[in-house]
Amino acid sequence: MVQMGFYINSQLCTGCNACVVACKDKNDLDVGINFRRVYEHTEGGYGKSNQGITQNVQTFFTSISCNHCDEPKCMENCPTTAMYKREEDGVVVIDHDKCVGCRYCEWNCPYGAPQYNEELGKMTKCDTCLDLREAGEEPACVAACPMRAIEFGPIEELREKYGDTADVRGLPSSSITKPNLVINAHKDASK
């Protein structure tokens, strides 16, 4: 199995949310359901220098979808076994014939990835745009990023290219689920 994963270059993430809305458009997601989300983190403040104002404000954005983890808590805690990891590429998907919409997966995912769809009464989530990928295209978020800051591919290749950081300020510890995520941390985000 080749485990697939995402690379996020947070250094260049402008927080524009094009990835989020491209995903919504492609998957027809209503307000409140977001397979991909962008989080802003701001710390620091201001000081004085004579009459002037100094600052050490630190801000960065993190764009996160499902990380298709090696140890997905959503799957471990799914009472119906609807949530499963595809053997061929490690992508975590939901069998809607089995899902009863109990939302245990949502409670157990530290990244907030599974999204409850009230209309369906079932959970939904990022499937890495399997249909687009089968047609030889990139996932919608990857093709959308105006900064070209998202990549998708075999996680080993991404780690070789970009290192193995998945722990940045504000994110849950990678030890919980072993996410298939590589982040190039923003200068304000290093732990």
Add this chain to the structure above:
Amino acid sequence: MSENIIEKIQRKKMKRRSFLKWSGAVAAPAIIGSSTAVSNKLKITAETTDEATEEKVITTCGTLNCGGRCLIKAHLKDGVITHLSTDTKEDTFDLPQLRACVRGRGYRQFFYNPDRLKRPMKRVGKRGEGKFEEISWEEAIDYIAEELTRITEEHGPSCRYSNYASGHSGSIIGAGNMAQKLFGLTGGYLGYHNSYSSAQTSTATPYTYGTTETGSTLNTLSDSKLIILWGHNPVETRFGLTDFYVKKAKENGVKIVVIDPRKSDTAVALADEWIPIAPTTDTAMMDAMMYVIISENLYDKKFVDKHCIGFDEEHMPEDVPEGESLKSYILGEKDGVPKTPEWAEEICKVPAGTIQNLAREYATNKPSALMQGYGPQRQAFGEQFTRGGTILAAITGNVGVRGGWASGQGSINLVTTTPVPKGENPLGELTIPCFLWTDAVVRGTEMGEEDGVKGLPDGQDTLPSNMKVMFNLAGNTLINQHADCNKTAEILQDESLLELIVVSEVFMTPSAKFADILLPSNTFMERWDIGSTWAPSQHAILSEKCIESMYDSKSDYEWLTMLAKKLGVEEEFTEGRSQLDWVKWSIEESRKEDPNFPTFEEFRENGVYQPSVEENTVIAFEKEIKDPDNNKFETPSGKIEIFSKDLWDMDNHEEIPAIPKHVHSWEGPEDPLIEEYPLQLIGWHYKRRCHSSFDNNKWLEEIGPQVLWMNESDASDRNINDGDMVKIFNERGEIQMPVEVTNRMMPGVAAIPQGAWWDPDENGVDQRGNINTLTGYRPSPLAKGNPQHTNLCEIEKL
């Protein structure tokens, strides 16, 4: 571990009641066309689609006044757009993909929005009440024709006006231009000059360089050593491909500094250093940078001697008294006030040491690019900001060199598209500054040159008539984007002033509510056009018609043709061409100027015309600097005018100085009014809107809610917490909205993202958060432009 960002954002989301209220407003089912019903999710999935139907992909482009002009691919099944994608061609430095931003990605909630205006309507209530009854297109045209004729007979053709607008207007076939063409064919009209975007920089830049074409192609930014983005936020405004090329420069090791009262998204992602500065005081910092550069002999003496006029007393135009040069002013030789970093620090709040360092870095790391945004020129004395930037570029010799930047307006035309001509105005070039249209309604016959009126006929000192007819097509400047909404509403409500207001719109905007006749416009998805990006212009995209006009909507060109027919000038108006014919005509005209411009067939095949920036690199004023004897600047002196004799001769040296100066701004930090209203209030162009377009887009509201930004210390002084409802007020009005307490906003300044739809309650208190509830009418002195980032206010917890 403390609360992580994921928990924090989810907690915050729950508190935003106004957000839920707003998103609920567009939850009615959408009807696409007349027969295909879909849910409000615009859900078109396998079960509703005939799988035998092939997907069709059409390349098009949003022709709203959006800076990016991205490439949109509409994916259609059975005539319905199921989703959008964007440019997927090979992505290179020379020819980057024209990827859509978040606004472009949310377009389906724009054209398939259930709240679209569907049929023509006539007002039945009081003006502005928003009460209408449906009528037919024929009835609407008859009414407009009769009223137009009656009022013109009574007041003359100069009472007719087609308002500044940039919404669903279009690109080569601008709705407002076409209205002017029709007015021109039937007697004439009052025109306008300037724009709400760039009045001050467009007016001031030519006083330095003789032109607004001061931009270079953006590929040259990678050759800079330092880029200063002064009040420039290309990431959110989507300024052409600027963000892409600044990113490339950053990857190339170029240092990037952002100067802005707010830590913009550009500052977060692209800046090595962010310098917060008090609004309206930018020129004080520029003066102080010049002080460092001059007093430390860091200026480019050879360049200044050869190419500039007005730097020192030895290089001044004739008939100007001594002591008026830049050097004299900066060193305080006449007024006794040297414009030192310490002097500036007190005004602009930037520490003297920071000013000093930046001045040294800019002057000694050549080439460096000082790029000015349009935000700071939208201030009381925005002309000085523009002039200051251009003079900094000039005295450091950063003009005409690759990797430098001339500053100022920054326009460049690598690709020119030919607009449909609007023909002659029988009244000549009679125009007002677009920001003063409310004045022309109230006191037009008193307005003359001192109000910026241009083209008055010989022997006439003022406008012949007050404005009586308003065609407001494709725009929200009728009230929302104009200043002082409450005062504007009063003027519009008075039916003895404007006697006819015709509005075409896609939605029931605040401006649409003031229509006498309200016409439903189609969107760019439903008509042909050509889109070209904001400056620096590097590409054009065929905006192909993808779907039929929805409901009973029409393009402005279509109904204006009906009106032209009624008025007996159809043939002259259309010249026998449909909108598609005009697109083809425009292409052929453009091909006469630029043989590489694609044919219609080629354009349709490729969707885009994007010339190589490497092969067509432009460096502003390169030839003027390399070979000045044969290439003069288009200024009166033929040189870069640090001192402008033309400005000097206007004889208003305090407000319109001949060299760039910091002028104490009304409603700036130096205005005594700050005792009563202690916070400066600015707007910013929000990533989720293009001006006021998309304010009702629920996807975009979710990613960018309408909130006031306020600093932690200002908030705690007022016992305000994140998420609280607050009131923001000054003597012009009041807004009630939620607050986001964030240190991305500097102390002493609050900001409201501009463009939200004005939503007054019965007391005129805006419930949505339109900053223009609090902005004022006073224009800038030289351009008579809109200074809408110049406001003092107070904020209280509700």
